[in-house]
Amino acid sequence: NAGVTQTPKFQVLKTGQSMTLQCAQDMNHEYMSWYRQDPGMGLRLIHYSVGAGITDQGEVPNGYNVSRSTTEDFPLRLLSAAPSQTSVYFCASSYPLAGGGNEQFFGPGTRLTVL
């Protein structure tokens, strides 16, 4: 299994440009989520999905859109990039454990700079 993959690894955008961060997993996990990591703030949840066709907002959803048309893919869209969206973005998928609870697997991250 490739696990959770993210593309691109690095991206530089100009203010106002749009782009899509790709995330895919091959573990057949129902639950997927996007986080952003900023210095001194840890990771914060942007959006999450409990299965194909179902998405919901996390702690910091403004400026981001998501969709989940398949179990495998969970792209994150920036419609009009702003410098405040300069960050490292992590995608994660999780599966339920036999004893209860879930465990999340994180992708390698996408480092985004908005000028």
Next chain:
Amino acid sequence: AQSVTQPDIHITVSEGASLELRCNYSYGATPYLFWYVQSPGQGLQLLLKYFSGDTLVQGIKGFEAEFKRSQSSFNLRKPSVHWSDAAEYFCAVGEYGNKLVFGAGTILRVKS
């Protein structure tokens, strides 16, 4: 609202010395608690997790953590630190392990 506090932004320990990283959480229901480690430029690796049962949990790389409900704490420990342990460590709490709320992280430096 859920929150996680890691009081120490940086910690420096000598190689071979013991380590304790502090984590306090605020959570309304049964907490699902995690510790992750991140090396520079890398993703997050799960060290250990606590859902229920024995309050002392063992993880990878010789780490352990103790859940103390009365203190709302989940501190990470290692008896003898190796230079390769230098990294950033994150404590997190989540709803059944999803929708994680992370602490700000503690950067561990190891001096030889």
